Amino acid sequence: MIVASSIDEISEALCETSLTIGNFDGVHMGHAKLLSRTRLKAEINNRISVALTFEPHPRRVILGKNDPPLITPTPQKLELIEALGINITVVLPFTKEIAAHTPEAFVKKFLVDGFKVKDLVIGYDYAFGRGRKGNYELLSALGAQYGYVVERLDPVILDGAVVSSTRIRDLVEAGNVWDARPLLNRFYQVRGEVVRGFGRGSKLVGFPTANLHLVDELVPKHGVYAVWVQADGQTYSGVANIGHNPTFGNAVAGVEAHIFDFKGDLYGKTIRVHFVQRIRDERKFSGVEELTARIREDAALARRILSMPEARL
Numbered sequence: 001m002i003v004a005s006s007i008d009e010i011s012e013a014l015c016e017t018s019l020t021i022g023n024f025d026g027v028h029m030g031h032a033k034l035l036s037r038t039r040l041k042a043e044i045n046n047r048i049s050v051a052l053t054f055e056p057h058p059r060r061v062i063l064g065k066n067d068p069p070l071i072t073p074t075p076q077k078l079e080l081i082e083a084l085g086i087n088i089t090v091v092l093p094f095t096k097e098i099a100a101h102t103p104e105a106f107v108k109k110f111l112v113d114g115f116k117v118k119d120l121v122i123g124y125d126y127a128f129g130r131g132r133k134g135n136y137e138l139l140s141a142l143g144a145q146y147g148y149v150v151e152r153l154d155p156v157i158l159d160g161a162v163v164s165s166t167r168i169r170d171l172v173e174a175g176n177v178w179d180a181r182p183l184l185n186r187f188y189q190v191r192g193e194v195v196r197g198f199g200r201g202s203k204l205v206g207f208p209t210a211n212l213h214l215v216d217e218l219v220p221k222h223g224v225y226a227v228w229v230q231a232d233g234q235t236y237s238g239v240a241n242i243g244h245n246p247t248f249g250n251a252v253a254g255v256e257a258h259i260f261d262f263k264g265d266l267y268g269k270t271i272r273v274h275f276v277q278r279i280r281d282e283r284k285f286s287g288v289e290e291l292t293a294r295i296r297e298d299a300a301l302a303r304r305i306l307s308m309p310e311a312r313l
């Protein structure tokens with residue numbers, strides 16, 4: 001997959017395109033439907049499939065804060081889009097200048113002149129621009145004028161409700177990672193570099209943990225989780241804790257994973273933690289002994305959870 005941040009970088013590769021546009025945060029089941037449909041249309045019509053997305057998340061630019069937290073930071077988003085067979089993804093820097101375009105000007109400049117769009121695939125609720133004026137009706141009217149066809153797809157419904165990034169964020173923030181899985185079609189994961197912690201895990205508690213440095217990513221509700229950990233090209237089972245370690249009173253909340261049957265050094269390496277099932281709240285224990293005993297139980301429970309066929313990665 002070609003990844004670019006402007007049309008100029010890829011203009012040579014561009015002939016007529018089938019294109020889908022959106023934030024695609026999470027690349028969830030609804031997004032997968034749009035991306036697959038776009039790819040199919042490109043195959044059928046002998047066109048190039050393009051996903052057009054923005055960075056930072058437009059809501060962050062408009063509201064001026066780091067909100068919403070991302071389900072999939074850009075590198076992971078690109079990996080997932082690529083897996084769906086899209087030829088080119090353009091991550092346009094979302095600036096106030098881009099936001100200032102009227103929907104008509106945006107369509108002409110980017111979609112028509114830039115991407116030579118012939119098939120445009122959008123989600124059931126897609127709209128852009130001030131007052132969400134750039135909606136299906138307007139995009140279709142412009143399509144009649146410029147010679148492209150718009151297809152609007154119905155939402156994916158799971159357990160009686162629409163699959164959306166907001167619904168997934170709410171589930172993950174509530175610690176309900178097991179229920180987020182079917183919406184994502186994978187476990188919720190974070191990835192980060194392993195950084196030095198306090199060294200208490202190995203020396204004091206007897207359960208060494210890899211402490212993750214996360215950038216700008218959605219963190220599940222504080223507590224203990226059964227997890228899969230991918231490190232050094234291998235997959236391990238493990239148990240993770242998220243929080244302030246109230247037994248010791250850390251100032252900053254962290255994400256740490258104890259990896260079963262692992263001996264080695266992960267400092268400086270990037271690992272992925274896949275959240276399978278929440279086990280309990282983080283607690284303040286009377287001391288190290290009580291904490292260690294509890295972690296031993298957590299570990300045993302995590303192993304049982306991860307040995308269920310339904311928990312396979």
Ligand code: RBF
Pocket residue numbers: 197198199200201202205207209224239240241244245246247248256257258281282283284285291295298299
């Ligand atoms: N720290 C706490 O203060 N309270 C907890 O409930 C708690 N639960 C944990 C559960 C697991 C499975 C693991 C691996 C760690 C947990 N910790 C908890 C964090 C522990 O205090 C930390 O790993 C060490 O202090 C090393 O930094």
Ligand code: MG
Pocket residue numbers: 197198199201208209210211256
């Ligand atoms: Mg640690």
